[in-house]
Amino acid sequence: MTATAIEAAGLGKRYGGPLGPIGRRGLRGRRGRRAHWALRDCSFRIPTGRICALVGPNGAGKSTLLAHAAGLLAPTEGALRVLGSAEPAAVRQRVAYVAQDKPLYPRLTIGETLRMGRELNPERWDDTIAERVLAEGRLDHDRRVRALSGGQRTRVALALALGKRPELLLLDEPMADLDPLARQQLMGVLLSDAAERGTTVVISSHIVTELENTCDYLLLVNGGQVRLGGEVEDLLHAHTLVTGPAADLTPHTVVESRPSGRGLTALVRPEGPLADGWRADAPSLEELLLAHLRSPEAPVLLTPSATTPTEVAA
Numbered sequence: 057m058t059a060t061a062i063e064a065a066g067l068g069k070r071y072g073g074p075l076g077p078i079g080r081r082g083l084r085g086r087r088g089r090r091a092h093w094a095l096r097d098c099s100f101r102i103p104t105g106r107i108c109a110l111v112g113p114n115g116a117g118k119s120t121l122l123a124h125a126a127g128l129l130a131p132t133e134g135a136l137r138v139l140g141s142a143e144p145a146a147v148r149q150r151v152a153y154v155a156q157d158k159p160l161y162p163r164l165t166i167g168e169t170l171r172m173g174r175e176l177n178p179e180r181w182d183d184t185i186a187e188r189v190l191a192e193g194r195l196d197h198d199r200r201v202r203a204l205s206g207g208q209r210t211r212v213a214l215a216l217a218l219g220k221r222p223e224l225l226l227l228d229e230p231m232a233d234l235d236p237l238a239r240q241q242l243m244g245v246l247l248s249d250a251a252e253r254g255t256t257v258v259i260s261s262h263i264v265t266e267l268e269n270t271c272d273y274l275l276l277v278n279g280g281q282v283r284l285g286g287e288v289e290d291l292l293h294a295h296t297l298v299t300g301p302a303a304d305l306t307p308h309t310v311v312e313s314r315p316s317g318r319g320l321t322a323l324v325r326p327e328g329p330l331a332d333g334w335r336a337d338a339p340s341l342e343e344l345l346l347a348h349l350r351s352p353e354a355p356v357l358l359t360p361s362a363t364t365p366t367e368v369a370a
């Protein structure tokens with residue numbers, strides 16, 4: 057089996073402090089904040105060298121999961137191992153994390169921001185890749201971060217992250233505020249660099265069509281739980297889009313079915329051959345994801361590379 061970048065066993069995160077007595081105060085923390093499980097019972101594995109899409113609806117738990125992998129949040133229950141360490145905070149030097157709000161120091165110039173990256177990562181820093189990320193943005197190094205647009209700030213945050221030469225790159229909706237050309241150009245730089253260096257990338261995004269050509273691994277999170285995980289190719293292979301008469305689809309696992317014409321269209325996980333009269337097509341990644349997002353209760357599927365054979369806890 058290939059090496060593991062991230063491995064979680066029974067990972068759970070509850071926001072809102074310790075639970076108060078149920079019945080008297082309901083599910084509330086001591087300070088009266090409603091306790092809420094953002095992640096619950098998540099067990100999965102991401103092998104090294106993959107470009108992993110982290111997908112799920114708003115509030116699914118994607119940012120919470122990435123912040124745990126970056127060592128910025130501690131689990132309420134379960135365990136998470138990052139680059140072989142049971143304490144993700146201990147391997148922060150080898151991990152770069154670009155949070156959704158791209159925090160940077162507003163008073164620094166771009167040049168000073170890069171200098172800070174170089175000084176904080178003296179062993180690893182690489183000016184060439186940082187400059188390559190900045191180049192097409194035509195950004196003068198004397199400009200202050202506070203005077204940059206959202207998309208320009210994203211470019212600086214990505215330059216800082218890639219300049220660090222991470223083994224694991226965690227990106228939380230990095231492309232949301234970039235124009236289409238900048239998005240395409242930066243994804244190109246990011247992917248070619250990751251391929252060249254074998255970097256593991258975990259990238260959360262709502263732009264499903266964009267993930268189709270870029271990611272080879274997938275984690276779909278919904279309601280704080282991992283619902284799908286594994287190699288994109290294996291997950292696509294495990295599903296079939298069928299169209300046919302409105303009939304019982306037993307014994308196949310039905311992810312989603314809806315009426316179409318005089319019959320129905322369904323996304324199934326076939327358990328044996330399909331009955332006569334059904335047309336079978338391979339789903340696209342977009343069809344696979346949308347069907348699972350519309351059917352959050354569909355049975356969980358983790359392909360063998362995404363399951364956790366070993367105990368993650370130290």
Ligand SMILES: Nc1ncnc2c1ncn2[C@@H]1O[C@H](COP(=O)(O)OP(=O)(O)OP(=O)(O)O)[C@@H](O)[C@H]1O
Nearest residue numbers: 071072092094112113114115116117118119120121
């Ligand atoms: N600091 C916090 N305190 C309390 N609850 C939080 C906090 N951060 C997130 N949550 C809650 O945890 C759940 C998961 O949030 P998270 O930000 O991880 O989702 P997400 O999948 O990244 O969403 P989006 O796609 O909208 O960015 C949500 O219900 C959210 O309201």
